[in-house]
Amino acid sequence: GQNIDQPTEMTATEGAIVQINCTYQTSGFNGLFWYQQHAGEAPTFLSYNVLDGLEEKGRFSSFLSRSKGYSYLLLKELQMKDSASYLCAVLKAAGNKLTFGGGTRVLVKP
């Protein structure tokens, strides 16, 4: 089976940096995704990591360590519109199933 853990909530100040951690246990790994989801809306793709290391895309970066079963999403220069849930999801090597963590609600305060 798969266990994917991420914090339930985080609060940060506008302009600051927030790091959302995700740990996973899986038999077979074929990549880790991060999605952003605003309340009442669909998840939107943020990043995909399949190899170890840091992937940077504008204000958002994602890191993966396969040996540690660990990823983080880094949000820099926080804006009020970044208040949302951030979902970590793992793709197994077989079966084509994307399994999501419970999501981390990030609240950005002025």
Next chain:
Amino acid sequence: NAGVMQNPRHLVRRRGQEARLRCSPMKGHSHVYWYRQLPEEGLKFMVYLQKENIIDESGMPKERFSAEFPKEGPSILRIQQVVRGDSAAYFCASSPSSSFSGNTIYFGEGSWLTVV
């Protein structure tokens, strides 16, 4: 999530009625996935289908729920005799092949089911 069409966006059903949720994948995509999201929770995998085949239904409740993806037309998630606990957002996603990566899986806008 452009291109994956779900309807209805919002559906209200009384307990005991049937709910039918439809999903048209992106053009050229033959793989469809259904996920359910209960309030304040993450997305839970339900079923993975290809045209005319159910590939993995390990996340589907054993009773009252069924899914199909016919040769022609949209994928349908059917919930019979709905109960209040079925109230959730149901998301459909599609991919062009059985090996997706990066942003080659696209989500629809979701269908919000409310059972009263």
